[in-house]
Amino acid sequence: MGPTTPQGAHNLEVVPLRHYGRWLGVLGAVIAVAMVVHTVFSKIPSMTGQTVCRVVNGAKVCHPVMVWRFSWDVVGQFFLSREILNGLWLTLQLTAISMLVGIAIGVIVAIMRLSPNRVLSGTAWVYTWFFRGTPVIAQLAFWFNIHLIFPQLSIGIPFLPVTFLHIDTNSLFTPFLAALVGLALNEGAYMSEIVRSGLISVDEGQIEAATSIGMTRSQTLRLVILPQAMRVTIPPTGNEVISMLKTSSIASTVSVLELFGVQGLISGANYEIVPLLITASLWYIVVTTVLSIGQFYLERYFARGSLRNQPLTPIQRLRRDLGGIASKMRTPRPVMT
Amino acid sequence: MSAMVEARGVTKAYGAVTVLKGVDLTVRAGEVTCLIGPSGSGKSTFLRCINHLEQHDAGELRVDGQLVGYEQRGDKLYERSLKQICGQRANIGMVFQRFNLFQHLTVLDNITIGQVKVRGTSEDKAVQRARELLHRVGLDAKEKNYPSQLSGGQQQRVAIARALAMDPKLMLFDEPTSALDPELVGEVLDVMRDLARSGMTMIVVTHEIGFAREVANSVYFLDQGVIEESGEPNQVLANPRSERLRSFLSKVL
Numbered sequence: 001m002g003p004t005t006p007q008g009a010h011n012l013e014v015v016p017l018r019h020y021g022r023w024l025g026v027l028g029a030v031i032a033v034a035m036v037v038h039t040v041f042s043k044i045p046s047m048t049g050q051t052v053c054r055v056v057n058g059a060k061v062c063h064p065v066m067v068w069r070f071s072w073d074v075v076g077q078f079f080l081s082r083e084i085l086n087g088l089w090l091t092l093q094l095t096a097i098s099m100l101v102g103i104a105i106g107v108i109v110a111i112m113r114l115s116p117n118r119v120l121s122g123t124a125w126v127y128t129w130f131f132r133g134t135p136v137i138a139q140l141a142f143w144f145n146i147h148l149i150f151p152q153l154s155i156g157i158p159f160l161p162v163t164f165l166h167i168d169t170n171s172l173f174t175p176f177l178a179a180l181v182g183l184a185l186n187e188g189a190y191m192s193e194i195v196r197s198g199l200i201s202v203d204e205g206q207i208e209a210a211t212s213i214g215m216t217r218s219q220t221l222r223l224v225i226l227p228q229a230m231r232v233t234i235p236p237t238g239n240e241v242i243s244m245l246k247t248s249s250i251a252s253t254v255s256v257l258e259l260f261g262v263q264g265l266i267s268g269a270n271y272e273i274v275p276l277l278i279t280a281s282l283w284y285i286v287v288t289t290v291l292s293i294g295q296f297y298l299e300r301y302f303a304r305g306s307l308r309n310q311p312l313t314p315i316q317r318l319r320r321d322l323g324g325i326a327s328k329m330r331t332p333r334p335v336m337t
Numbered sequence: 338m339s340a341m342v343e344a345r346g347v348t349k350a351y352g353a354v355t356v357l358k359g360v361d362l363t364v365r366a367g368e369v370t371c372l373i374g375p376s377g378s379g380k381s382t383f384l385r386c387i388n389h390l391e392q393h394d395a396g397e398l399r400v401d402g403q404l405v406g407y408e409q410r411g412d413k414l415y416e417r418s419l420k421q422i423c424g425q426r427a428n429i430g431m432v433f434q435r436f437n438l439f440q441h442l443t444v445l446d447n448i449t450i451g452q453v454k455v456r457g458t459s460e461d462k463a464v465q466r467a468r469e470l471l472h473r474v475g476l477d478a479k480e481k482n483y484p485s486q487l488s489g490g491q492q493q494r495v496a497i498a499r500a501l502a503m504d505p506k507l508m509l510f511d512e513p514t515s516a517l518d519p520e521l522v523g524e525v526l527d528v529m530r531d532l533a534r535s536g537m538t539m540i541v542v543t544h545e546i547g548f549a550r551e552v553a554n555s556v557y558f559l560d561q562g563v564i565e566e567s568g569e570p571n572q573v574l575a576n577p578r579s580e581r582l583r584s585f586l587s588k589v590l
Contacts, residue, residue: 205437208390209496213451213503214427216419223454227441304441304483 074275087262094248098183106191131189140182144254179251198229230302238295341366346396358562369539371549374559380542388429430500434512436492438484445480470498490521510541
């Protein structure tokens with residue numbers, strides 16, 4: 001917003017700078033958006049070649065049947081169907097559980113990585129190296145086929161022929177669990193790097209201060225370092241959650257019927273490939289939107305203390321902008337007096 | 338009076354660089370001791386050895402009669418457990434050059450967290466004590482603020498209150514006014530002066546020669562890891578014997 005009151009020694013009128021180039025850009029953007037919207041909601045003649053005929057003034061007039069280019073009617077038909085919703089529920093479960101386990105693993109591995117003990121930091125390094133170094137899709141396939149390597153799982157004393165409990169691997173590792181384990185372990189590796197960057201971003205003086213009032217290492221970590229690391233950790237973690245939402249679709253390769261698997265199953269039967277892809281994608285976008293809103297408020301919460309002024313929420317910003325426009329309309333333009 | 342801090346031949350090296358080359362120092366309970374010296378002379382390192390933030394390599398360092406970080410049984414020194422070391426540290430307050438207030442906590446929480454989590458004081462008592470201390474450092478109205486909303490001088494006064502909340506037997510100040518704008522130095526020195534008058538045992542690493550002259554019972558001049566000169570402030574500061582101290586004083590005064 002430019003100045004709204006006359007400035008300078010002689011109360012001269014203020015002429016705001018005209019951004020001609022910017023206006024041109026705005027025009028281009030508006031045209032591009034309008035074109036996209038128009039195409040997305042346009043109709044085309046049905047590919048089946050069907051026609052409808054009417055009698056006008058005694059003559060028979062035929063038109064091809066017009067259908068949505070993006071088959072919105074079919075999308076609408078499946079969007080809230082039981083199968084798709086069940087798939088969505090499974091996707092949300094996979095995302096939530098593998099992220100929670102991944103974050104827990106990430107915190108532990110990050111702390112191990114920063115340990116002065118070489119064995120602990122080395123183990124953590126190897127973990128990250130291995131799970132970041134192999135494709136998730138391969139890891140999931142590996143857990144799905146784990147019974148080929150370990151037909152039986154047993155609990156006993158390591159390196160001794162003493163066992164207490166035998167489980168058939170195949171019955172324990174359902175496709176869902178295989179997907180969950182694969183996603184969580186992989187996520188743990190990425191989260192450990194995110195948490196580590198958060199931990200090392202905390203000023204060393206904070207650790208010294210905590211130490212100087214007699215806090216133990218674990219108290220310092222829990223009460224001083226981790227809460228402050230959160231501020232740096234949350235934006236990339238939010239990114240990971242959103243990424244996981246979509247990465248979980250890989251579970252469909254190990255026959256888990258989550259959102260993506262379900263849409264493939266349905267379109268395999270009815271050949272409505274594009275509408276079902278759109279249906280699934282719409283749901284991914286809806287959930288991503290909700291998660292982004294959550295992330296914004298979480299970031300705001302953990303930024304307390306580090307910023308003098310909290311950033312405005314979108315609603316506050318909207319109110320401010322509207323108020324700004326309203327007051328601009330009410331105030332007459334400054335004129336020379 | 339008994340010695341609160343007793344250092345005999347304290348040595349500390351970082352790799353090939355020897356920072357402390359046998360420091361001897363005695364601070365009696367209730368006394369204020371100022372450590373002065375050029376930067377890199379080892380003042381801060383020595384201060385940090387006293388509460389075991391740094392481990393000294395050789396020599397004897399006692400606080401309130403107890404060896405710092407070790408326990409003597411017969412002719413062997415046993416390293417103390419981390420828990421014991423934390424217990425020793427809790428009795429020694431420390432104020433840092435860069436304040437180091439916990440950025441994610443309000444002023445009040447900064448002062449109560451040690452009492453509650455380390456001492457096990459009840460929340461109510463801790464808050465009450467914190468308010469007393471805030472009053473003492475003249476910051477009653479700021480308890481709900483976050484450190485980033487305070488000036489440097491105010492932050493340092495909160496940091497002093499945080500240290501005092503642990504009821505320390507000894508307070509260490511590591512250049513407490515060096516990071517402050519000149520007009521804010523006074524308010525922090527006032528609080529420290531007040532603290533000294535109340536009988537707190539203090540070791541202050543400082544460049545404020547005026548403060549040292551006025552408040553200190555004794556002044557130690559540390560240069561290149563050695564105590565070059567020590568004694569009463571009017572003697573050491575007014576009539577320096579060594580050439581080094583003379584040239585140092587001419588630079589800082």
